[in-house]
Amino acid sequence: MRIATYNVNGVNGRLPVLLRWLEQTAPDIVCLQELKAPQEKFPEKAILEAGYHAIWNGQKSWNGVAILSRLDNIQEVRRTLPGDEEDTHSRYIEAIIDGILVGCLYLPNGNPAPGPKFDYKLSWFERFKTHAAYLLSEEVPVVLAGDYNVMPTELDVYKPERWLDDALFRPETREAYKTLVDQGWTDALRKLYPDEVIYTFWDYFRNAYGRNAGLRIDHFLLSPQIAPRLKAAGVDRDVRGWEKSSDHAPVWVELSALVWNSS
DNA sequence: ATGACTCTTCAAAAGAGA
Numbered sequence: 001m002r003i004a005t006y007n008v009n010g011v012n013g014r015l016p017v018l019l020r021w022l023e024q025t026a027p028d029i030v031c032l033q034e035l036k037a038p039q040e041k042f043p044e045k046a047i048l049e050a051g052y053h054a055i056w057n058g059q060k061s062w063n064g065v066a067i068l069s070r071l072d073n074i075q076e077v078r079r080t081l082p083g084d085e086e087d088t089h090s091r092y093i094e095a096i097i098d099g100i101l102v103g104c105l106y107l108p109n110g111n112p113a114p115g116p117k118f119d120y121k122l123s124w125f126e127r128f129k130t131h132a133a134y135l136l137s138e139e140v141p142v143v144l145a146g147d148y149n150v151m152p153t154e155l156d157v158y159k160p161e162r163w164l165d166d167a168l169f170r171p172e173t174r175e176a177y178k179t180l181v182d183q184g185w186t187d188a189l190r191k192l193y194p195d196e197v198i199y200t201f202w203d204y205f206r207n208a209y210g211r212n213a214g215l216r217i218d219h220f221l222l223s224p225q226i227a228p229r230l231k232a233a234g235v236d237r238d239v240r241g242w243e244k245s246s247d248h249a250p251v252w253v254e255l256s257a258l259v260w261n262s263s
Numbered sequence: 264a265t266g267a268c269t270c271t272t273c274a275a276a277a278g279a280g281a
Contacts, residue, residue: 111279203267204269206266
């Protein structure tokens, strides 16, 4: 079972890239962020023809998240993050697929910081932590995948000293991520590659991809009921080099079907 | 320290992204 997450940066503008990547790598489940499309403009037909059923939460111009599955077995649980009825951003959607609860998130960027956008980021983060703690209390297999807009440590930034005041790297943001993980989650890529430089984003400026001036901001968090099934994980780095690519690359985890019980 | 690029939209300039 392969689950992937991909910030597409415009699901219609990037559709050829998305379809090519789906065909090449054929993940079982896909979380998409930054659809940048209203609900009625989601390319459902093209996605279906590519072999995927989908649920999505669109929004005009910005945000937007979706969950795709090769099997028609998506049980939608929610399409908003609990805790603030006033929040109009489409940044969260959650479903149960094959007994796995999948949460697809697009955490706010938060720049410029400090300011109202940074406040929104931190309050969204707090709501997300509250919900994540609830999911842990359910003691079921949970995968929280998406664009967290956080570089967790200095290892995750090409030049940490340049990002100290940025909303993606400020102490408050890193602390929020750390306390989230410390609830009992496994950061899948760091678990398998504790010391490696891994990036999931390279901006469009100054040949950042060519220079490998990247960031690791797209993450997979696994609950204890599924973390032992983690077999492999990686970044489809080459996709970032394709024509008309998103500024993010897809990230994936491979989960074994069964856990070996040593007792 | 700036600005580099690319997306979106009542469709030209502007906001957002990270």
